[in-house]
Amino acid sequence: MDGLDIIYSTVCNATFCDGGEENPYHDGIAPKKALENFVNGKHLRIGTFQNYPMSWSEKTENGSYIGRGVAFVIFEILQKKFNFTYDVVIPEGNLLHSEKTNEESLLGLLRNKKIDMAVAFVPILKNSDKMVTFSTVLDEGEWRMMLKRPKESAVGSGLLAPFDEYVWFLILVSVVLYGPCMTLLTGIRSKLMPDEERYVPLCPSVWFVYGAFIKQGTTLSPSANTTRVLFATWWLFIILLSAFYTANLTAFLTLSKFTLEVETVQDLYSKNYRWMAPEGSAVKYAVKNPEENIHFLYKSITDGRAKFLTLKYDQDYLEFVSDGAVLVQPKITLEHMMYMDYQKKTREGIPEAERCTYVLSPGVFMSMRRAFAYQHKSKLKPLFNSVIKKIIRSGIQEHISRRNLPDTKICPLDLQSKDRQLRVTDLLMTYYIMAVGMATAVAVFVGEISIRRYIFKRCCEKQKLRRNMRQVKPITIDESQPPPYESLFGKAKRGQTKKEMINGREYWVINKDNGETRLIPVRTPSALLYR
Template sequence: MATGIELIISTICNATFCEPVYDNPVLESHTSSNLHQYRDLIKELNGKHLKIGTYNNRPFSWVERGENGTLIGNGVSFVLVDILQKRFNFTYEVVVPQKNFEMGGAKPEDSLIGLVNNGQVDMAAAFLPKLTRFHEKVSFSYDLDEGIWVMMLKRPKESAAGSGLLAPFNSAVWYLILVAVLSYGPCITLLTKLRSRLVPDGEKYIPMSPSFWFVYGAFIKQGTNLAPDANTTRVLFTTWWIFIILLSAFYTANLTAFLTLSKFTLDIENPQDLYKKNYRWVSAEGGAVQYVVSSPNEVLYYLSRMISTGRAEFRSMTSLYDYLPLVNGGAVLVEERVGIDELMYGDYLRKAREGVAETDRCTYVIAPNFFMKKLRGFAYPKNSKLTGVFDSVLSYVLQAGIVDFLEHRDLPSTKICPLDLQSKDRQLLNSDLLMTYMIMFTGLAAAIAVFIGEVIVKRYIIKDSKSNKLKRKKTKFQKNPRFYNYDDSRPPPYDSIFGRSPKIKVNAATKTKIINGREYLVIDAANGDTRLIPVRTPSAFLYRLDR
């Protein structure tokens, strides 16, 4: 049994240039005849010249032209090719498709899969997704990684949570609250009217208008002049008050949390949002996204309807940076996660060199949920002998974590421009108080409309005629009958409590008297009573003095 150090050395040697040493699982899995055939393939591959196809897909693969005009492959794919080259001692030349497509085009030379399918290259050194349509044309290598396609969009200035005043509750809660406010008033009127008929104790029912204003007043924590005596009505009032108290407590707590620890949210969070909200989005032409969306067997096939309406576009660009003008114009870019990370990181560094403020460098943001996931690997022609030979080495490289390291070696360890920038201060914006402005203007408009309605109704529809007023007749038991028509909710008139003050004549002989430090006029009334009238106090104006 090999030790741990021996296993590490065996892994490195099997993936590079050493002969099989210690225990080799790949060789042990072969039978004696297959092992002989495997060794023959290694000898046949020794010194052979291969044509390796690739395409521009940073950071996994891209091509540069050398001094003598030859194409030089770069990226993670060609680091793996160099490992295979040292292990099996072959030479190669790089071939690229004419249109930088993964699949498709008018002729096979337009795409990488077309080159492999027609045998124009011996293998494709690129991270190609293992789609069903690709399996029909080529053979794939050992799984190198799982590609994650994400959605990148321009960072919005405001959170999709909306106005600060509406943030504590979602739309469904606000609608239910509105229904409760509009329906509870009629419920009070209905139940009190039903009670007044079934329980004839003299208490009248509460009409619709007072019920509505009680519900509305309690909703904004105002008092009421209604004083029901019946227990049924009191329970109705108490129920509504308890509901408002709890609702206000939840709203206040959530509003405080939103304004202090607000989480930034996007309008686009998953592929369904692209379709439901009809967002314009773009991706690479001839890529995996185009064929996944166009395939009826895929889950994302429903997005193909957006292609016919022009809301989804597939464009061929030489670099991901060419998509930025479209993203700045409001489009959503759908691409592989590592490529998007390098794009955002490069844009961040460029703005840092230009002296852009720290808070303005993260122009773009990635949606929290992925667009799709697909396993990826190298591609070979059907029935190619290279598959089994190269997979034995690629499996060791993958298990050692080399592929994952190569993919992220040029990226920082921290998350690039996260959704929540974790700003230390949270200042209120106009967007947070937008609802207050709307309420103010809506209230003013409603008051003006009610005022106009009252003027029209009272001046032109209801004609006040003196002839229609009831004339009260005097009786022989009343010399000066008085009728006081006033609202019970207001303080009663002074005369209704103390009676009408007799006419009091004040002359130079009128005496003054100080009682408890306050000056009073001592007046002899016509009926023989003596009155004390405070002098130079507000209550003195209640008396009518005839000078």
């Protein structure tokens, strides 16, 4: 007995097989019994399309098709239950929906009654119930975006990564406004108390804020308590900001998470990326339908940034993804494509770090319920629905769809590489800062030269210089500064230095202005310290 028979017998014994007391088809209800008799021994025409691993077909030697995939596993359980035969019909264009002819799409064959039932995971599109009717929902399909794995994370420069853009903006506002605020507050204080400390001018205040921001000292020496509190507040702000920045930068460089430029549908639209999907798929129908949430992507079709291709094999799409395009497919299909590509590169001996060429976006492109499809007023729907419900509840569908995939996540977004070396992009902002600083210095220099030569006249500068020379400025002593070094020890008088022998040693005898006499040894090694 193969695996399919084991699954069938397990579900059958637990739910709906003949002989069970809870079987809904053996409770004496005449309409259900009549439906069983209607389908018993009947030959059905079944349509499907290529959508690995959910449904696909294989052509035999006599030209007929054999259905494969998760959809036909469920359908074969129905076949054994209700005893019917079937033929598989493939649409000419292998499309889900077509606007041209009905023969090239699965829903078109069903609408023209060329087939009795569509055995595939058909998305339940809006307004599609006007063409066909659907069975019990099989699952909730997710469409994701596949991209070529970038070499660098989309976070940007490592120096800017620790803080969000909003935080950087607030820091910039604080640096710009705190200097004028200090001038304003100290100016108000000097007006209210003119006999005490003068106000701090704007230029020194700005330079103090900037110097403290890069952890440099200042020549300002505040004496008033108000000014000291202002200085201490800014220093405390810088200390805490530096601590947070250093800690977050260390964490980013060691445990940074890899991010993509395109993570959601809005990123795909706003960043003008090229994207593609299979021709006649649910994606094309949803984008063109004004009632769908992703209808705003229709502009990308008119702009030529979106293409819908018809390729024989799913692996053929990888060539376009390698060129920078974004592929939109169901998540389970993309996972099988990535796993097959990974296995191919493993057999070719490609190094482990280079096997995960593609990556899936974390955001969902769109979500839709999927089910089998019937003709309108089909007798098969009420007969099959209750059985399909029990099959889905048993978990067969989810198990079979992932049985060829590993238990671990295939090529995750973050490969968890152990080594983390600084790259050029991490230090790119340092080069920008250096270039901007040099350009700013040159601009300031040119501005100063221009102002002095062309705005202020030379004669005015000479007059100001003569006027300043005539005025005798009184010498003021700043008691807050330490006294000069010479005032402590005095200054040596000219011509008052001579050699003398004292206690058998030769000394320099220096007479100071303050009357002090100092002796400095001449022929000892310590004399070199005084020369």
